[in-house]
Amino acid sequence: MKKFLVFSLMALMLASVLAACSNSDEASGEDSSGSDVTTLRMTWWGSQSRHDQTQEIIKAFEEENPDIKIEAEFTGFDGYFEKMAAQASGNNLPDIMQQNFGEYLNQYADKELLADLTPFVEDGSIDVEGVSDTIMESGKKNGKLLGIPTGTNALTAFYNKDMLDAAGVDVSDGQWTWEDYEQYTTSISEATGEYGARLMEPKNLFEYYLREKGKTLFNEDGTGLGYEDDQLLVDYFERNLELEEKGAIPNYDTIQQIKGVEDELIVRGEAAFDFRWSNQATALDSAAGDKPIGMTLLPGENNSQGMYLKPAMLWSISENSEHKEEAARFIDFFVNNIKVYEIGGSDRGVPIKEEIRSELSADLSETDQKVFDYIEMVTENSSPIDSNFPPESSEILAELTKIDELVMYGELSAEEGAEQFRSTVERIMSR
Numbered sequence: 015m016k017k018f019l020v021f022s023l024m025a026l027m028l029a030s031v032l033a034a035c036s037n038s039d040e041a042s043g044e045d046s047s048g049s050d051v052t053t054l055r056m057t058w059w060g061s062q063s064r065h066d067q068t069q070e071i072i073k074a075f076e077e078e079n080p081d082i083k084i085e086a087e088f089t090g091f092d093g094y095f096e097k098m099a100a101q102a103s104g105n106n107l108p109d110i111m112q113q114n115f116g117e118y119l120n121q122y123a124d125k126e127l128l129a130d131l132t133p134f135v136e137d138g139s140i141d142v143e144g145v146s147d148t149i150m151e152s153g154k155k156n157g158k159l160l161g162i163p164t165g166t167n168a169l170t171a172f173y174n175k176d177m178l179d180a181a182g183v184d185v186s187d188g189q190w191t192w193e194d195y196e197q198y199t200t201s202i203s204e205a206t207g208e209y210g211a212r213l214m215e216p217k218n219l220f221e222y223y224l225r226e227k228g229k230t231l232f233n234e235d236g237t238g239l240g241y242e243d244d245q246l247l248v249d250y251f252e253r254n255l256e257l258e259e260k261g262a263i264p265n266y267d268t269i270q271q272i273k274g275v276e277d278e279l280i281v282r283g284e285a286a287f288d289f290r291w292s293n294q295a296t297a298l299d300s301a302a303g304d305k306p307i308g309m310t311l312l313p314g315e316n317n318s319q320g321m322y323l324k325p326a327m328l329w330s331i332s333e334n335s336e337h338k339e340e341a342a343r344f345i346d347f348f349v350n351n352i353k354v355y356e357i358g359g360s361d362r363g364v365p366i367k368e369e370i371r372s373e374l375s376a377d378l379s380e381t382d383q384k385v386f387d388y389i390e391m392v393t394e395n396s397s398p399i400d401s402n403f404p405p406e407s408s409e410i411l412a413e414l415t416k417i418d419e420l421v422m423y424g425e426l427s428a429e430e431g432a433e434q435f436r437s438t439v440e441r442i443m444s445r
Contacts, residue, residue: 211257
């Protein structure tokens with residue numbers, strides 16, 4: 015009931031947004047030649063480069079499908095799912111929506127807001143023949159196919175090679191421990207006068223840290239935390255605190271001033287390491303200019319156990335859409351038309367179909383070749399993804415970020431932060 019009230023309140027707050035959105039009942043008409051045209055609403059999050067690429071992809075789709083027009087709605091990641099929640103509350107979700115694996119897909123699945131795409135795959139409307147079962151499994155929940163992966167993705171340690179060279183550091187083989195990370199980050203900061211690394215964001219990095227230690231963030235049935243010893247989170251907090259006190263990484267005051275991927279510290283030459291998703295290489299490289307940005311595995315003695323492949327994101331069709339067949343045609347176009355990847359490169363991950371990857375391999379940009387090589391490296395050094403995220407996980411991960419901030423500001427000790435996170439999770443999951 016509380017979740018319903020939250021959805022309803024957000025819908026009222028964003029009434030102007032909803033008013034601007036087209037109603038699916040009004041989404042059909044005629045073009046200038048008198049032919050019937052179906053209008054689809056489509057939404058995604060991303061950087062400016064992704065917005066530009068996606069609109070070019072939409073244009074290519076509309077040229078091949080003149081009976082369909084797509085109205086684009088896009089934002090940065092911040093605020094995207096709040097906007098979707100408001101539209102869900104008003105039964106006004108877009109026909110096609112970019113969806114996120116894990117916490118958000120499971121949350122939408124729990125509310126039955128996404129259409130089952132299985133019939134479209136079975137009748138060939140969406141051709142995913144040859145795509146591995148492991149990749150397709152990432153879009154499934156409760157026996158339904160709720161999302162088609164846009165591409166394959168992995169966490170990566172981006173690094174500025176010039177800054178590492180200044181300190182005599184080489185991590186290109188991916189063989190480095192957390193102790194190495196501490197030493198390298200400190201020595202790079204001392205050698206360059208800049209930060210050795212960006213402050214890690216806890217949503218993905220703490221989960222990786224647990225996996226590298228043989229644990230999981232959530233237990234097998236998604237009813238609680240997957241680890242019992244809070245010292246693991248204490249250690250995660252204390253490493254960041256120690257490096258921040260040395261000046262080797264920035265505090266929250268600094269990173270909260272960053273205005274998107276193109277403005278990141280590594281792009282400006284103000285940090286040597288930055289841990290984030292591999293599909294962001296295009297945005298980072300284009301913004302970094304001639305700075306040599308490399309990619310390698312995250313630190314850890316067991317990083318092959320911690321690393322995993324995931325869908326960069328997924329395409330879903332909302333259950334309330336009255337034009338699911340037309341929406342499925344766009345998803346099929348995105349998965350199977352090489353123009354999509356010639357325009358977008360690896361921004362939404364490495365293509366999930368082997369024939370597309372093979373066709374592209376002869377003419378990849380330098381950045382896309384780097385990403386393709388990195389995904390191959392992770393494929394050989396990774397373990398299966400954890401899919402046991404409960405519907406409440408987006409709220410839980412938001413609480414982890416708040417607690418991380420309180421610890422870094424000294425308002426909670428590392429031990430208090432770890433205890434507070436556990437008690438918060440127990441409270442949320444007992445409702």
